[in-house]
Amino acid sequence: xxxxxxxxxxxxxxxxxxxxxxxxxxxxxxxxxxxxxxxxxxxxxxxxxxxxxxxxxxxxxxxxxxxxxxxxxxxxxxxxxxxxxxxxxxxxxxxxxxxxxxxxxxxxxxxxxxxxxxxxxxxxxxxxxxxxxxxxxxxxxxxxxxxxxxxxxxxxxxxxxxxxxxxxxxxxxxxxxxxxxxxxxxxxxxxxxxxxxxxxxxxxxxxxxxxxxxxxxxxxxxxxxxxx
Amino acid sequence: xxxxxxxxxxxxxxxxxxxxxxxxxxxxxxxxxxxxxxxxxxxxxxxxxxxxxxxxxxxxxxxxxxxxxxxxxxxxxxxxxxxxxxxxxxxxxxxxxxxxxxxxxxxxxxxxxxxxxxxxxxxxxxxxxxxxxxxxxxxxxxxxxxxxxxxxxxxxxxxxxxxxxxxxxxxxxxxxxxxxxxxxxxxxxxxxxxxxxxxxxxxxxxxxxxxxxxxxxxxxxxxxxxxx
DNA sequence: CGCGGCTTTGATGTTCATCAAGTAAAGTGG
DNA sequence: CCACTTTACTTGATGAACATCAAAGCCGCG
Numbered sequence: 410x411x412x413x414x415x416x417x418x419x420x421x422x423x424x425x426x427x428x429x430x431x432x433x434x435x436x437x438x439x440x441x442x443x444x445x446x447x448x449x450x451x452x453x454x455x456x457x458x459x460x461x462x463x464x465x466x467x468x469x470x471x472x473x474x475x476x477x478x479x480x481x482x483x484x485x486x487x488x489x490x491x492x493x494x495x496x497x498x499x500x501x502x503x504x505x506x507x508x509x510x511x512x513x514x515x516x517x518x519x520x521x522x523x524x525x526x527x528x529x530x531x532x533x534x535x536x537x538x539x540x541x542x543x544x545x546x547x548x549x550x551x552x553x554x555x556x557x558x559x560x561x562x563x564x565x566x567x568x569x570x571x572x573x574x575x576x577x578x579x580x581x582x583x584x585x586x587x588x589x590x591x592x593x594x595x596x597x598x599x600x601x602x603x604x605x606x607x608x609x610x611x612x613x614x615x616x617x618x619x620x621x622x623x624x625x626x627x628x629x630x631x632x633x634x635x636x637x
Numbered sequence: 638x639x640x641x642x643x644x645x646x647x648x649x650x651x652x653x654x655x656x657x658x659x660x661x662x663x664x665x666x667x668x669x670x671x672x673x674x675x676x677x678x679x680x681x682x683x684x685x686x687x688x689x690x691x692x693x694x695x696x697x698x699x700x701x702x703x704x705x706x707x708x709x710x711x712x713x714x715x716x717x718x719x720x721x722x723x724x725x726x727x728x729x730x731x732x733x734x735x736x737x738x739x740x741x742x743x744x745x746x747x748x749x750x751x752x753x754x755x756x757x758x759x760x761x762x763x764x765x766x767x768x769x770x771x772x773x774x775x776x777x778x779x780x781x782x783x784x785x786x787x788x789x790x791x792x793x794x795x796x797x798x799x800x801x802x803x804x805x806x807x808x809x810x811x812x813x814x815x816x817x818x819x820x821x822x823x824x825x826x827x828x829x830x831x832x833x834x835x836x837x838x839x840x841x842x843x844x845x846x847x848x849x850x851x852x853x854x855x856x857x858x859x860x861x862x863x864x865x
Numbered sequence: 866c867g868c869g870g871c872t873t874t875g876a877t878g879t880t881c882a883t884c885a886a887g888t889a890a891a892g893t894g895g
Numbered sequence: 896c897c898a899c900t901t902t903a904c905t906t907g908a909t910g911a912a913c914a915t916c917a918a919a920g921c922c923g924c925g
Contacts, residue, residue, distance in 0.1 A: 418724060474782065476782070476786045477783075477863060477864075481783070482786070484782065496771045496778070497771055497773045497775050498771070499764065499768045499771050500769075500772040500775065501771075501775075502714070505775060505779065528760050528763065528764050528767075529760035529761045530760055531760055532757035532758055532759055532760045532762075534760075535756065535760050535764055535766075535767060536756050536757055536763055538726045538763075539756075539766060539770065540727045541728075542767065542770065542774075543724045543725055543726070543728040543729075543741050543770065543774075544728040544729050545769075546771075546774035546778070547725050547728065549778055550724070550774070550777055551733065552704065553781050553782075554704070554710050554712065554781075555704070555705075555777070557824050558704045558705070558708075558710070559786070579743055596785050635705065636705075
C-alpha cells in the first residue's frame with residue numbers, strides 16, 4: 410500500500426470504506442481531494458454537474474434549494490459523519506440541491522467514477538452506501554413530516570433542541586442560522602420565528618444574546634417541541 | 638437454470654435484476670413469493686420486523702405513518718416500477734412506515750438475506766438498488782417541499798394533476814383516495830379538501846361525480862397547482 | 866458617515882382549522 | 896330485504912394561527 414496515504418488513519422474511514430483494502434484503498438487515497446470552506450461559502454450549487462462524491466470531514470453545512478418563486482427552502486443541516494453527498498448522486502447527473510457552509514468546514518471529495526468502479530467490484534461497500542443513504546433519507550423525511558404537524562412555537566423549539574442536543578451538546582450555544590434561515594428550514598416567516606423566540610424569552614425558557622442561545626428550561630421547551 | 642422459473646420473463650426483471658444470471662437468478666426465483674392484496678388491505682405495518690424486500694408488480698399503494706397524536710400522514714403514493722420496499726430496508730430492522738393497497742395489488746417478496754447476499758457478491762446490482770432508492774427518496778423529498786409552499790387550492794390541484802398525468806393518463810379518472818386521505822397526504826383538513834374541490838367545480842375547472850373526477854380545464858388547474 | 870442587511874415589535878387582514886349540523890352512501894345484523 | 900349504525904361527504908359560521916405590511920433600532924462595512 411502507498412505509505413503516503415493517510416486515509417487509513419482517517420476517523421471517517423469506517424463510514425463507507427471499512428471493507429476497503431489494498432488497491433481499492435490506494436485508488437481512493439490517491440484520487441481524493443480535501444477542500445476547505447469558510448463560513449457562508451458555497452460548496453455545491455443546485456443544477457451543476459455531479460462529478461464528485463462529497464462528504465463532510467468537519468464543520469456544519471446546510472442543504473437547500475430554491476422554490477418556484479425563488480425563495481430558499483432548507484432541507485436539512487448536516488454535521489460530520491452525516492452523509493453529505495446527496496441522495497441524488499447515484500441517480501442524477503445534476504444536483505437537485507445546493508450546499509453551503511454554516512461553519513468553517515472541510516470536505517473530502519472522491520471522483521464518482523472511482524466510487525462507482527469500486528462499488529461494482531465490492532458489493533459490501535455498495536451495501537454500506539445503501540445503508541448510509543437510507544438513514545439520511547429517512548431522517549429528512551421523518552423530520553419533515555414531524556415539522557409539518559407542529560405549530561410555529563413547536564417548530565422553533567424543535568430546532569433549538571436539535572442544535573442543543575445533536576450538534577453542540579450543550580444548553581448554551583451560538584445559533585449557526587440567521588432568523589431568516591431558521592424560517593426557511595421550518596417553513597414559516599422570519600417575523601414569526603422572532604416572535605416565538607421572544608415569547609420563549611418572556612416565559613423564562615430561554616436567554617437570548619443575539620445569536621447565542623441559553624436554554625434555561627429544557628423540559629418545557631421539549632414539551633413545546635412535542636405537543637406545540 | 639431452473640426451467641420452471643418465470644422471473645426471466647417478468648417485465649420488472651430489468652428494474653433491479655438486469656445483471657443477474659445463473660445461480661443468483663435461480664436463488665431469487667425459487668425464493669420469491671408473490672402476494673395478492675385487495676383494495677384497502679394492509680401490506681406492511683409500521684413497527685413490524687423487516688424480513689422481505691417487497692416491490693409492487695401491479696396495483697397502487699399508499700405509504701403512510703401515524704404522527705404523535707395518532708393521525709395518519711400519507712408520505713407517498715406508489716405504482717408499479719416505483720420502488721416500494723421502503724427506504725429503511727437496508728438501515729433498519731423495523732419498518733418506519735406502513736403500506737396499504739389503494740387498488741387491488743400484487744407484490745413480489747424476496748427475503749432480505751437473499752438480496753443482501755447477492756448484493757454483496759454483485760456490486761452492480763447493489764449500485765442499481767442505490768440508484769432506484771435515491772430516485773424514490775428524491776421524489777418524496779422534492780414533492781414534500783413543493784407541497785409545503787402551496788396554498789390549499791394549489792395542493793389539491795397538484796394531487797389531481799398527479800393522478801391524471803402520472804397514474805391514470807386521462808383527464809377523467811376515479812380518485813383512489815377518500816377526501817380524508819387526500820387531506821392526510823397534503824397536510825390539510827378534510828373539510829378544506831372538499832371546499833377546494835367544490836370551488837373548482839363552481840369555477841368550471843372540474844366535474845365531480847362522487848369519486849370520479851373529470852378535469853375540464855387542465856390549463857387553469859395547472860396554473861393553480863403551480864402558483865396557488 | 867451612510868447604506869444595506871439583519872433583527873425586532875406592532876397592527877392588520879387572510880388563510881385555514883375547528884365546530885356544528887345535515888345529507889348521502891355503505892356496511893351490519895335481524 | 897329492511898331498519899339500523901356507522902362512515903364518508905358537504906356546507907356554513909366562527910375564531911385562531913399565521914402572513915403581510917409598516918416602522919424603527921441595530922450592526923457591520925465600505
